[in-house]
Structure formats: structure tokens, C-alpha cells
Amino acid sequence: MWGGAMPRNRLVLGDWNAICDTCGFKFKASEMRKDWRGMRVCQDDYEPKHPQLMIRVPRDDPSVPWVRPEGEDQFVPVTYGPTLP
Secondary structure, three states: OOOOOOOOOOOOOOOOEEEOOOOOOEEEHHHOEEOOOOOEEOOOOOOOOOHHHHOOOOOOOOOOOOOOOOOOOOOOOOOOOOOOO
């Protein structure tokens, strides 16, 4: 064949033709792999799951260890302008 590549329409008992979910080319089902997204892809389009996607971040606890009740509002009279003696 062309450059030693195997023909895609060859007869292999117990195997069938399948289409790669990424490139759309035809391969034998035994040549396909299931990637981490659940797609059936050829060997050229296979990519493992990136390790950064598996990082577990610890949850943040926003609560404070102790609290006290809010005090009453205190109003201070303020005068503006000149004051008379």
C-alpha cells in the first residue's frame, strides 16, 4: 500500500470499522482508545487527562472562631458654623 500503511477496509474477523470522534477518520475498533472525556479516538488524537484537572483544593472555612454582639449606636451632636459665646 502507500508507505506501508494498512488499508482501513481490510477484513479482520471479530473487529469492525469505527469513526474517530476527534478527526472523523475510519479505523478498526481495536485501534481506537477511550479518552478521559469518554470519546473513542485514534492513537494520534488520544490525550491523557492533565494532572492539573485532578487537583483537590481544600475548602475554605470563612467562619470566625468567636464573635461578640454589635454595640448600640452612639450619636455625637455636631454643630457647623460659628458658635455664639
